[in-house]
Amino acid sequence: MNAPYDGDRGQGAGGAGSPSGPPVPPGPGQEGQVPPDPYLQHAYEDDPYRAQDLAAQDPVGEALYDRASHPPPPPGTYQEPQALYQQPPAAPYAPDPRIWAQTPPPEPSGPSRHLPYGDDPATTQFVGVDALVTQASDDRQEPDAFAHLFRDQEGAGKVSGPAEPEPAPAPVPPKSGGGKFSGVLKSSALMAAGTLVSRLTGFIRSLVITAALGAALLGDSFTIAYTLPTMIYILTVGGGLNSVFVPQLVRAMKDDEDGGEAFANRLLTLVMVALGLIVAIAVLVAPVLIQLMSNTIADDVAANSVAVTFARYCLPTIFFMGVHVVMGQILNARGKFGAMMWTPVLNNIVMIITFGLFIWVYGTSAESRMGVDTIPPEGIRLLGIGTLLGLVVQALAMIPYLREAGFRFRPRFDWKGHGLGKTVKLAKWTVLFVLANQAGVLVVTQLATAAGKLSGKDGTGFLAYSNAQLIWGMPQAIITVSVMAALLPRISRAAHDNDPGAVRDDISQGLRNSAVAIVPVAFTFLALGLPMCTLLYASSGAEAARSMGFILMAFALGLIPYSVQYVVLRGFYAYEDTRTPFYNTVIVAAVNAAASALCYVVLPARWAVVGMAFSYGLAYAVGVGVAWRRLRTRLGGDLDGAHIVRTYARLCMAAVPAAVIGGGIGFAILELLGTGALGSLAALICGGTLLMGVFFVAAKKMRIEEVNGLVGMVRGRLGR
Numbered sequence: 001m002n003a004p005y006d007g008d009r010g011q012g013a014g015g016a017g018s019p020s021g022p023p024v025p026p027g028p029g030q031e032g033q034v035p036p037d038p039y040l041q042h043a044y045e046d047d048p049y050r051a052q053d054l055a056a057q058d059p060v061g062e063a064l065y066d067r068a069s070h071p072p073p074p075p076g077t078y079q080e081p082q083a084l085y086q087q088p089p090a091a092p093y094a095p096d097p098r099i100w101a102q103t104p105p106p107e108p109s110g111p112s113r114h115l116p117y118g119d120d121p122a123t124t125q126f127v128g129v130d131a132l133v134t135q136a137s138d139d140r141q142e143p144d145a146f147a148h149l150f151r152d153q154e155g156a157g158k159v160s161g162p163a164e165p166e167p168a169p170a171p172v173p174p175k176s177g178g179g180k181f182s183g184v185l186k187s188s189a190l191m192a193a194g195t196l197v198s199r200l201t202g203f204i205r206s207l208v209i210t211a212a213l214g215a216a217l218l219g220d221s222f223t224i225a226y227t228l229p230t231m232i233y234i235l236t237v238g239g240g241l242n243s244v245f246v247p248q249l250v251r252a253m254k255d256d257e258d259g260g261e262a263f264a265n266r267l268l269t270l271v272m273v274a275l276g277l278i279v280a281i282a283v284l285v286a287p288v289l290i291q292l293m294s295n296t297i298a299d300d301v302a303a304n305s306v307a308v309t310f311a312r313y314c315l316p317t318i319f320f321m322g323v324h325v326v327m328g329q330i331l332n333a334r335g336k337f338g339a340m341m342w343t344p345v346l347n348n349i350v351m352i353i354t355f356g357l358f359i360w361v362y363g364t365s366a367e368s369r370m371g372v373d374t375i376p377p378e379g380i381r382l383l384g385i386g387t388l389l390g391l392v393v394q395a396l397a398m399i400p401y402l403r404e405a406g407f408r409f410r411p412r413f414d415w416k417g418h419g420l421g422k423t424v425k426l427a428k429w430t431v432l433f434v435l436a437n438q439a440g441v442l443v444v445t446q447l448a449t450a451a452g453k454l455s456g457k458d459g460t461g462f463l464a465y466s467n468a469q470l471i472w473g474m475p476q477a478i479i480t481v482s483v484m485a486a487l488l489p490r491i492s493r494a495a496h497d498n499d500p501g502a503v504r505d506d507i508s509q510g511l512r513n514s515a516v517a518i519v520p521v522a523f524t525f526l527a528l529g530l531p532m533c534t535l536l537y538a539s540s541g542a543e544a545a546r547s548m549g550f551i552l553m554a555f556a557l558g559l560i561p562y563s564v565q566y567v568v569l570r571g572f573y574a575y576e577d578t579r580t581p582f583y584n585t586v587i588v589a590a591v592n593a594a595a596s597a598l599c600y601v602v603l604p605a606r607w608a609v610v611g612m613a614f615s616y617g618l619a620y621a622v623g624v625g626v627a628w629r630r631l632r633t634r635l636g637g638d639l640d641g642a643h644i645v646r647t648y649a650r651l652c653m654a655a656v657p658a659a660v661i662g663g664g665i666g667f668a669i670l671e672l673l674g675t676g677a678l679g680s681l682a683a684l685i686c687g688g689t690l691l692m693g694v695f696f697v698a699a700k701k702m703r704i705e706e707v708n709g710l711v712g713m714v715r716g717r718l719g720r
Contacts, residue, residue, distance in 0.1 A: 217453060219365075310380065334407070534549055
């Protein structure tokens with residue numbers, strides 16, 4: 001019988017045995033020893049070729065072996081082969097529990113590594129796909145990864161006994177909603193729908209305003225008075241409110257014992273007091289503000305009187321803008337996202353009704369030919385009260401949502417010592433960013449109103465510039481912003497994890513995905529801007545509508561660098577760099593102001609605003625070049641430029657013939673049917689259909705992968 005331990009093997013009657021290793025086979029003079037155990041012999045222990053000469057070669061190998069270049073080793077120098085498998089050497093000491101049972105360090109509170117899915121690594125588990133799908137809506141307490149070590153250490157000094165049965169978990173009550181995942185999807189869809197409806201109703205509002213007041217000096221006077229409160233709000237409170245106060249509000253709601261309610265009350269009280277003082281000062285100095293906005297209007301007695309009256313009705317809206325923003329951010333911090341996106345629709349509806357009543361009483365601008373000299377005081381009062389009422393309704397509509405979220409406003413004036421005093425330092429670059437941007441807007445406003453009055457024709461002033469810019473900016477707000485909304489969290493996580501390659505890939509994807517829609521839309525504005533404006537602004541007169549069409553065509557191609565600039569700046573924001581976007585905005589504003597001034601001096605007054613629209617896109621093209629080089633340096637010299645440029649170039653190559661064909665058909669239809677509503681609609685439908693058809697055929701022939709991906713996604717949505 002074999003002994004159970006190797007140390008007992010080979011022991012005979014005399015008690016002698018080999019200390020280690022397998023037994024030696026019996027030979028001469030070794031009688032009486034136990035025969036070797038066949039199970040302990042290695043399979044290759046008895047090598048029949050071991051005694052042969054290692055220098056000897058087989059006949060086939062001998063003919064192919066070059067002994068002169070590779071002489072064989074001399075006999076006796078060949079090393080014995082090592083055993084293939086060996087037991088690891090025994091440790092000299094027993095394992096120390098103080099070493100292997102140490103308590104691991106706690107997980108960091110913030111993200112500590114790159115996660116392909118999820119935001120918080122402390123609460124993210126990597127599970128199977130089935131679990132992700134079936135348990136996405138379950139609100140469960142995340143298990144502690146080191147809880148078993150804690151239990152082991154706690155139980156080390158206790159007497160072991162029968163384990164007590166764990167109590168059965170309480171049944172989870174059914175939830176009314178779809179859980180976290182479905183809640184996020186529902187909130188995102190609600191916000192996207194609210195933004196889209198808000199922009200569409202805002203566009204209808206601009207159509208009604210233009211129809212009521214026209215695109216001449218009267219329309220410019222109202223537009224400047226209506227724009228003035230927004231500029232003052234952004235310059236004084238808006239920039240700091242969004243960049244500094246809102247993050248502090250969210251932090252207070254997470255950290256404070258009362259859920260941040262006291263901080264929110266202090267913030268809302270502070271904003272109300274500050275905006276009230278700003279409104280009082282602005283109403284008093286309204287004539288000076290109109291002078292700063294437009295010397296042309298201020299020098300005209302009738303236009304100045306109308307603009308100052310409109311301004312004094314519109315300036316109190318500064319107060320309600322700020323209150324609406326703070327209330328909306330309080331709701332956002334409490335998980336209520338829809339109210340802030342949908343309440344601006346109420347403002348647009350009130351203004352549409354107000355200007356509709358004005359048209360019902362006095363007729364459209366093309367019918368009444370009303371100007372700054374002939375508009376009645378009752379009409380000014382109606383429009384002013386309606387404009388103010390729209391912002392009041394927008395702000396007051398937030399109160400029911402606040403009550404539903406459990407927030408009750410109580411004025412608090414104990415501002416000192418609660419974190420509100422450091423806002424100036426934190427908001428410095430954001431305020432400078434806004435100042436640079438608004439300085440460029442101010443120059444364009446002055447030059448556009450002056451050119452409109454010098455030309456003596458409708459549709460050549462600031463209102464026409466604003467209307468064309470509103471149409472031109474809608475694709476950017478709907479397409480590029482939507483694409484980047486999905487990529488921004490990934491870019492921010494990659495920047496936090498110091499992964500420039502991931503930042504580069506996400507920015508490249510955002511640029512290429514948005515280009516699929518932005519490039520053809522830009523060429524559509526270039527080819528069909530005229531019938532588009534003659535259809536939308538026909539109520540303001542044929543001459544004004546044609547002028548706005550030419551301005552939109554001048555804006556058109558600038559949409560491409562404008563979209564690229566938006567995406568590239570997200571890379572700096574992901575690294576929490578607000579200084580570089582400020583410098584870039586200064587460059588864009590300076591180029592825009594200089595080029596606009598040159599257009600005002602060189603071009604005829606009739607075409608000066610058209611040149612200013614082209615200058616806007618040119619300024620952003622220069623800004624893209626500067627921002628691109630800086631971001632490429634920030635990411636280590638690589639921004640996937642070749643891939644991006646190739647995609648944009650091929651999309652432009654597909655869009656050029658499409659624009660030529662579609663634009664040619666559109667202009668031919670306008671010449672045949674005229675620039676009325678019927679001719680403009682026919683030109684827009686026929687030209688647009690041909691343009692998009694030719695573009696997608698050309699892009700598919702050129703095998704542009706982004707376009708093919710978009711077509712595949714649409715087909716999947718349609719079930720084909």
